Amino acid sequence: MITSVLVANRGEIACRVFRTCRELGIRTVAVHSDADAHALHARVADTAVRLPGAAPADTYLRGDLIVKAAVAAGADAVHPGYGFLSENAGFARAVLDAGLVWIGPPPDAIEAMASKTRAKRLMGLKPLTDVTEADLPVLVKAAAGGGGRGMRVVRHLADLDAELAAARAEAASAFGDGEVFVEPYVENGRHVEVQILADTHGTVWPLGTRDCSLQRRHQKVIEEAPAPGLAGELEEELSALAVRAARAVDYVGAGTVEFLVADGRAHFLEMNTRLQVEHPVTEAVFALDLVAEQIRIAEGHPLDSTPPRARGHAVEARLYAEDPSRDWSPQTGRLHRLALPEGIRLDTGYTDGDDIGVHYDPMLAKAVAHAPTRTEAVRKLASALGRAVIHGPVTNRDLLVRSLRHPEFTAARMDTGFYDRHLPDLTEPSPDPHAPLAAALVDAHRRSRFGGWRNVPSQPQTKRYAMAGQEHEVRYRHTRTGLEADGVRVVHADAHLVVVEVDGVRHKFDVTRYGDQIHVNATALTALPRFPDPTTQHAPGSLLAPMPGTVVRVADGVTAGSAVKAGDPLLWLEAMKMQHKITAPVTGTLSELCVVPGQQVEPGALLAVVTETF
Incomplete structure (x- = not known):
């Protein structure tokens, strides 16, 4: 025991x-x-x-x-x-x-399947060796590990060597193993996987399918069980292949066999000899605790002869501290508040007041909804995320809500190219237009004897805020009857709650402030000073660090004075176990290169300056 x-x-x-x-x-x-x-x-x-x-x-x-x-x-x-x-x-x-x-599984089983190259050979498949133009596009993939690290899509043969080198470096850093391989890249397939559970007595359970097609950088964002819309024969084939893979290596414990489904066919990808990040959706559908089952199996207990029945549908969304509109750049800082409505499972490694650092993956939490039908589960999760209280660094929350409500997703017509097609629309800023006013009214309440009678109306007050990358100016005044703003009737305002009426419709805003950072419902703002600080101004063409990290390398041949084209890679930052490429914003001359490999930089640090050629 x-x-x-x-x-x-x-x-x-x-x-x-x-x-x-x-x-x-x-x-x-x-x-x-x-x-x-x-x-x-x-x-x-x-x-x-x-x-x-x-x-x-x-x-x-x-x-x-x-x-x-x-x-x-x-x-x-x-x-x-x-x-x-x-x-x-x-x-x-x-x-x-x-x-x-x-x-976990026996070491021999891990050895046979944990290396994706050996796993493919075991399933009768071979990676590409001599890549030609006819093979493109191809996927460079780390042989060990997962989570999208050490993966690169190559569409031009001239880029292959550089992407192989980058994938090896990233894989070695993340997994301690720099082995990579190349395989054909199937465009716009569905990523479908089968959860298995095996005991030491020869019983193997296939625990249904999961769809994990919504991915960024080959890392899953939204997962669900069961995978919707699969033909019955294909589901049976996937389960049979998963059980075959498990039996081929005398597997024990929890594992996942992953496939790419395209044109009604299943293409084996790999077997993950461990628990998956997305295991909660399977737990919800089968009413199982997979970790408890892992422990019981390790103690030698047998599984029942048949697995439990699946019930309902479950959807999981991974909440990341990242900015999808800025190439998914990870974010750091203090997580002041994280709370979701009741009825949603929240798996997290953070609590209120924790700091999000630079060393590890930027995932904050996983939110899981379970309901009798897919439509109900998706709606339940989207609503809960929309009402979640998340105060701190920028997250992908808005992207998750919009993804769950997108017509392709609600109709179960998604594939791995979903974000390639829809990212600009999904990240289009849509802040609440009344959020700056709500922030200003809370500030006014704190700074004055709000509600006091005035014999003469006050002069208009002005506040400035940054919201969704733009500056907003708010004007309001104290009157005999309270606060007043153009076109808006202020019903109530105190230190945390503002209620305004616009065209006869009342709107409620919960406002919380942490220094200059203000959260108004789901909208984040930054209070701006009356007069900008001239020392924070940078020359046009300046490249600033989007995150804290380490400069791991500078592009070959790039030095001060080099001619560059818009989009050319200049250097790479490593942060949160991923390498992030910094490119030239315009075509011109690299007039300044301000960093060297190995240098640690903070967000907003000046990396380089490119002077545009007109």
Whole structure:
């Protein structure tokens, strides 16, 4: 019997595993980097062990340190979560060699399937070797790990070598393994996967399908179960292939077999020998706790001869601290508030007041809705996200709501090219036009004896705010009857709530301020000073760091004085385990290059200046 579990991971998945352990009466052990010393997963565990350093290679990828931590903390089992070492056969063997229980598949099964190249050969497929123009487009893919890291779409043969090098570097940084391979890139297919669960007694459950087609940078954004609109014969084929893959390697535990579905055919992608990020939708539909099942299987308990029946539909959305309108750039800073309405499952590694750092994935939480039908589940999740209170850095919340309400998604006609087609429309700013007025009225209440009688009307007051990249000026005045603004009747205003009437319709605004940052319902604003600070002005053509990170390399041949074309890559920033390409904004001359490889930069730091050629 397992009595104490160390989770060799961090953030949301560590908290998720700990939750089940507590329900089963199992003691929990966390490991944490220095950057995660005060993270939620380290706080909620019964015991926490420090891994010195911040970079994954020094901490969560150090299997030797994690095994030592488990032994020192008295754990008798290790759960790997997902990512990091979850598909590392060497780590699994080290856990077993230390006399600990490994809550995962046998190392040999991991070895056979965790490398996507070996998995394809096992399923009778081969990666491309000598790529020609006729093979394009192709996908460069990391052999280890997942989450979209180490993946590149190549459409021009001249770009292949550079993209191979970039994918190797990103894969090595994220997984400790720089092996990559090349396969044909199927445009606009559906990403469909099958959850399996296998015990040590020969029983394998196929637990239905999931659709994970809505992706950015090959990383899933919205997932659902079951995958909608599949023909019955195709569903049976997918389940049969998944069971075949599991039996081929004597699989044990939870795993996922992934496919690309196009033209009614299933193309095998890979088998993930671990729990998936999107496992909650399967849990909701089958009324299962997959983590509890993993633990029971690790203890040797058998599964029933047949899996439970599926009921209803579930949809999950991944909430990221990122700006989709700025090339999905990750965001950092203080998460002041995160709350969703009741009836929605929220899996997160953050609580109010936590800081979102630069070292790890920018996912804040997963929101999951379950309902009798797909239509009801999608509507329920979209409404809950729209009403969620999220105060802090920019997130993809608006994108999620619009995606869930998009006609292609509601009609289940989505594919992996969804965001390539619709991103500009989905990220078009649509802030509430009355948000600046609501912010100004709350500020007026705080600064004056609001509601006091005045014999003479006051002079108009002016406030300036930045909202959705534009400056907005608000004018209002104190009158004998209260506050007044052009065309708007102020019904109520206090330190947090504003009610205004426009053309006979009342609108309510909840207003919260953190320094210069103001949240009015779902709209974020920044209070601006009356007079701009001239020291913050930058020359035209200035390239500023969109996020905190490390300059990992400068493009070959690029130096001050180089001629560049709009869109040419100039340098790469690494932040949150991803590399972000910084390109020339205009055609002209690189008049200044202000950084060097290895340099740490903060948001807004000047990277380079390109002088446009007219």
